[in-house]
Structures are given as structure tokens and as C-alpha cells.
Amino acid sequence: MDAWIMATDADGATPLLAVDRSNFGAIADLFGAQTRRWCAANGFAGEAGRFVLIPGADGAPSAVLAGCDARDAIFGLATLPVRLPEGRYALDPRGLALDAGDVALGWALGGYQFTRYKKATRAPAQLVVDPTVAQRVEMLARAAYQVRDLINTPTEDMGPVELADAIRTLAKEHGANYREWVGDDLLAANFPTIHAVGRASHRAPRLAELTHGAADAPHLVIVGKGVCFDTGGLDLKPADGMRWMKKDMGGAAHAIGLASLVLAAKLPLRLTLLVPAVENAIAGNAYRPGEVITTRAGLSVEVDNTDAEGRLVLCDALAYAVESKPDLLVDLATLTGAARVALGPELPALFSNSDELAQRVLSAGRAEQDPLWQLPLWQPYTSMLDSRLADLVNAGASRHAGAITAALFLQRFVPKATPWLHVDAYAWNDADKPGRPQGGEAQGLRAMFAALEQRYPRV
Numbered sequence: 300m301d302a303w304i305m306a307t308d309a310d311g312a313t314p315l316l317a318v319d320r321s322n323f324g325a326i327a328d329l330f331g332a333q334t335r336r337w338c339a340a341n342g343f344a345g346e347a348g349r350f351v352l353i354p355g356a357d358g359a360p361s362a363v364l365a366g367c368d369a370r371d372a373i374f375g376l377a378t379l380p381v382r383l384p385e386g387r388y389a390l391d392p393r394g395l396a397l398d399a400g401d402v403a404l405g406w407a408l409g410g411y412q413f414t415r416y417k418k419a420t421r422a423p424a425q426l427v428v429d430p431t432v433a434q435r436v437e438m439l440a441r442a443a444y445q446v447r448d449l450i451n452t453p454t455e456d457m458g459p460v461e462l463a464d465a466i467r468t469l470a471k472e473h474g475a476n477y478r479e480w481v482g483d484d485l486l487a488a489n490f491p492t493i494h495a496v497g498r499a500s501h502r503a504p505r506l507a508e509l510t511h512g513a514a515d516a517p518h519l520v521i522v523g524k525g526v527c528f529d530t531g532g533l534d535l536k537p538a539d540g541m542r543w544m545k546k547d548m549g550g551a552a553h554a555i556g557l558a559s560l561v562l563a564a565k566l567p568l569r570l571t572l573l574v575p576a577v578e579n580a581i582a583g584n585a586y587r588p589g590e591v592i593t594t595r596a597g598l599s600v601e602v603d604n605t606d607a608e609g610r611l612v613l614c615d616a617l618a619y620a621v622e623s624k625p626d627l628l629v630d631l632a633t634l635t636g637a638a639r640v641a642l643g644p645e646l647p648a649l650f651s652n653s654d655e656l657a658q659r660v661l662s663a664g665r666a667e668q669d670p671l672w673q674l675p676l677w678q679p680y681t682s683m684l685d686s687r688l689a690d691l692v693n694a695g696a697s698r699h700a701g702a703i704t705a706a707l708f709l710q711r712f713v714p715k716a717t718p719w720l721h722v723d724a725y726a727w728n729d730a731d732k733p734g735r736p737q738g739g740e741a742q743g744l745r746a747m748f749a750a751l752e753q754r755y756p757r758v
Contacts, residue, residue: 302380302410302440303403303426304387305433312387312427313360316394317367317376317402320345326364329393338364347371348378348733363388372401373668377409377734380423389427400436401668403428407440408734413451438563439748442556443741449552450726450739454528454545459497459576462525462548463507465555466574473562475511475570489595490575490619492611497577499532499585504577506616511562512569517626517755519561519568522616523554524609524632525576532579532605533587546739547609549726550632551576556741557631560748566755573620575612579605591689595619596712599689607694609634610708617712627656627754628719629747630709637701638674638723646672647724647743650706656718659753664746671722671743674703681707722747 318326323345327335334353338344343351347368355361363383367375375397379388390402403426410423428436449457449465463479470477482503485494490506497504507525526547530536536544551574558572586592590602592611596618600611609632620628638648649671651657657673664670683695683704691711695704706721713719724742728735 301425302407302423303428303433303436306427306429308387309389309427312389314362314391315388315426316362316364316391317369317397318345318364318394319347319367319369322395323364326394330362347375350379350383352384360384362391367395367397369395369397371733372398373405373408374733374735375405376402377405380406380410380426381421383424385422385424387425387427399429400432402426403432403436404439405734407436408443411444411447411736413448413738415448415452438560439745442560442744445559446552446556446726446741446744447739449555450546450549452545454578457545457548458502458527458578459500459505459525460502462527462551462574462576463505466507466509466572469555469559469562470509470511473511475509475562477507477509479505479507481505490615492592492594492600492615493575493577495586495590495592496526496532496579496608496612499582500578500580502578504575507574507576509558509572510570514569516567516569518571518623519751519755520571520573520620520623520625520628521554521558522573522613522620522628522630523551524548524613524630524634525551525574526609526612527576527578529579529606529608530581532608533581533585534605535581536606543727546727547633548576549724549739550609550630550634550722552739553631553722553724553726553741553744556744557629557747560744561751564752565757566751567757568626568755571620571623571625573616575616577612579608594712598691598711601686601689601692603692603696604694607705610705611693613709614712617709621712621714621717625717628713628717629722630720631722631724633726634723635702635705637705639725641674641702642672644725644727644729645742646670647722648702649673649743650676650721650723652676652710652713652715652717652719656720660720660746660750663749663753664743667745667749669743669745671746674706676706676710677703678707680704684708
């Protein structure tokens with residue numbers, strides 16, 4: 300992490316004072332009339348999102364006054380790492396009283412740059428951080444960086460093999476076990492829907508599994524949708540709908556990020572991470588509309604639309620997950636455009652068969668400034684998934700309630716007795732926002748991790 304430094308390196312850091320319109324005058328007075336005139340000449344009076352460098356006797360900045368809305372705790376100063384001159388800065392207590400952890404996390408998120416194919420134009424400005432704050436901030440920021448990096452990487456370099464390799468690397472880092480089923484091994488092991496969706500690609504489909512922890516500990520299973528590219532299959536997407544489909548493995552990226560947090564924090568549980576990694580491509584052996592597939596759970600599914608592939612790869616993984624009777628089952632997916640229509644790009648949709656469990660996640664999201672919004676598993680809509688040929692269809696004829704019917708499809712593979720959370724996230728920023736640059740984004744990650752910390756506290 301190069302966007303911030305430890306407090307032991309604080310010598311020579313430029314003081315950074317957070318201000319707003321209400322306290323600007325008093326803080327400017329601390330620096331004298333010349334500073335008041337300098338701010339006036341720069342048209343600065345504490346407006347949020349703006350800053351002014353106060354020159355010292357040698358012409359170098361002696362302090363920074365940064366406009367901030369304290370209600371934007373994490374993101375109030377998050378644009379500064381790539382706007383301030385390179386160097387070291389230290390939050391000055393004479394400014395607004397901001398939480399040091401929030402500021403540090405926003406700074407780290409704002410300093411992110413994806414540099415795999417293009418060199419950074421500059422290094423981020425660095426924020427002095429106390430070591431007691433830095434440890435948690437670094438853990439959260441690293442997970443968010445990993446999610447962003449995985450999503451931002453084009454499919455040519457982030458196909459099923461590379462996505463599985465990210466899980467293999469995570470397992471090696473933490474001494475976890477890793478195994479995978481590849482290509483026709485999926486059929487032999489009874490994962491027919493994962494195989495069906497991915498079989499037309501020149502890159503074989505696979506199911507990657509990481510396991511870690513004591514056998515007698517509470518068992519958490521995290522499942523992530525790993526569709527590395529989604530053409531829509533034979534129900535081909537139009538060009539504008541296909542342009543950003545490298546991000547259709549965003550659920551898998553979130554699952555990997557969440558698993559990395561669980562492992563780094565050493566939560567007292569047994570962890571299983573499952574990622575079905577496929578490319579929904581077109582070839583002579585592509586699965587077709589109208590086919591009926593018998594899933595791992597024994598339920599038959601009529602394929603109404605090959606572009607509703609995410610729920611197909613997930614249903615076999617969920618069926619496998621519940622065989623171990625987990626204490627908690629979480630799945631994360633970039634599943635439906637309907638969730639974006641309902642909630643927009645910034646609010647992931649949360650579904651659960653336990654309102655108490657959902658409320659814990661929602662409460663954690665509010666506390667972490669990482670919100671989700673609960674949508675209902677409205678059982679009357681299950682009729683939209685009725686099939687004349689099979690137990691259910693993967694997508695019904697109605698365009699109504701698409702996020703809900705997708706969640707209801709997945710619910711058919713989760714027993715009522717298994718506590719279950721399903722997150723349908725966009726995993727993307729369409730434009731730059733403070734601390735959230737355009738491109739892949741971790742959404743609901745901090746909320747989910749905080750909820751897990753509450754459920755499985757360290758002793």
C-alpha cells in the first residue's frame with residue numbers, strides 16, 4: 300500500500316486541516332491575515348471537495364486546508380491522494396474532528412490505481428497513519444484492491460484458469476487446502492450446470508474450492524459467481540450489453556476478497572470458498588434455449604434464456620455447499636440488471652431467508668458506510684419460474700421482478716434450515732467518485748465482513 304505511511308515516518312509531514320464553511324473562518328484565523336487573503340484570492344471558503352495549499356516562507360506548502368463534509372466520513376477527503384502534490388501529510392487535530400480510521404481508509408481507497416497495462420501518471424500523496432489504525436485499514440484496503448484488480452483485468456488475462464489461480468494463491472498464502480474440478484470432470488463429479496454453461500469456451504469450465512479451519516468450528520461457505528465473460532450465449536447480448544462483461548465475475552472477486560478478510564482476521568470458523576469459473580461463449584456445442592438440464596440437486600431446469608447463466612452455475616455450487624450443512628451460506632453475484640433498475644449502481648440487493656440475519660448485515664452496512672438494501676423473497680412470484688417440461692425454468696417470460704425471481708431460483712437449492720444470504724451487486728463504478736474510481740468496485744464487502752466479525756467474534 301503506497302497511499303499512506305506509518306506514524307513512525309511522520310517527520311516533515313505537511314499538516315492537513317479538514318474544514319467546512321462553518322469553521323473555516325476560525326481555522327484560517329489561526330494562520331493569520333495573510334492566509335485569509337490567500338484563501339480569498341483562491342476563492343476558497345471551506346467548500347467540500349476543494350482545498351488550498353498554504354505557502355510557507357520558502358514557498359513550499361506549510362499546511363493544507365481541505366474542504367470536507369464530515370457526514371462523508373470515509374470519502375470526505377478521498378480525492379486528495381491523487382490531487383495533492385506528492386509528499387507526506389498528517390491530519391491536524393485543529394481541523395474538523397474526523398475519525399482517523401475512516402480518513403485513512405478513504406485515503407487508501409482514493410489512492411488506488413490500476414497499473415497492469417498503463418503506468419501511473421503520478422504516485423499518490425501519502426497520509427501519516429498511526430500503526431494501531433493502519434493494521435485494520437490495510438486489511439480492508441488490500442481486499443478492496445484485490446476485488447478491483449480482479450474485475451478490472453480483461454478476460455484474456457482473467458479467464459477461468461486465472462480466476463482459479465487467484466484462489467490457489469490465496470490458499471497457499473494461508474495454508475489452506477485447494478482443489479478443482481475441470482472440464483468433463485465436472486460431469487463425473489455431478490456439476491452439470493457449471494459444465495453446460497462453460498463447455499462452449501476454448502477455456503474449460505471449472506469449480507475451484509478452498510477449505511480452511513478446524514472441522515469442529517462453525518462452517519461458513521462463500522460462493523461467488525465466476526462468469527469471466529458473458530456473451531449471453533446463443534441468446535446473444537447486443538454490443539453495448541456485452542462491452543463490460545469482463546466484470547461478470549464480480550461476484551467471484553467479492554467472494555475471494557471476503558474470504559481473504561476472513562483468513563487474514565483469523566475468524567474462528569471453518570471456511571469453504573467455492574467459485575464456479577466459466578466463460579459463457581458460443582460454439583457448436585453451446586447449450587441451447589429449450590434444453591432441460593438435471594442439476595446436482597436433482598431438480599430439472601428448462602433453459603428459457605442462455606443469458607440467465609449466472610444462476611445456473613451458482614445452483615450447482617449451492618447444492619454442493621449445502622451438502623456439508625453449513626452454519627452460514629453466502630453467495631455473491633453480479634446477477635441481474637433488474638437489481639440495478641430497482642436500486643441503481645451503488646446499492647447491492649440483499650436477499651435472505653432470515654430477516655434477523657439480513658438486518659445484521661444492513662446494520663453493519665450503515666456502520667461501515669457500505670450500504671446494501673434488502674429485497675424480498677416474495678414467494679408468490681415463484682410461479683414466474685414454472686415450466687411445463689421441468690421443475691422450473693432459469694428465466695420466465697415476464698420481465699417483472701427480475702432480481703427477485705433470480706433469488707427465488709437460487710432459493711430452490713437452499714434448504715429452509717440453512718441460514719443464507721444472497722447479494723446481487725453491480726461491482727462497478729460508471730464514473731469517478733471520491734474514493735471510488737471508475738471501474739471495478741467492492742460493494743458490500745466491508746458490511747459483510749463486519750457482520751461476520753459479529754457472528755463469529757474472536758476470543
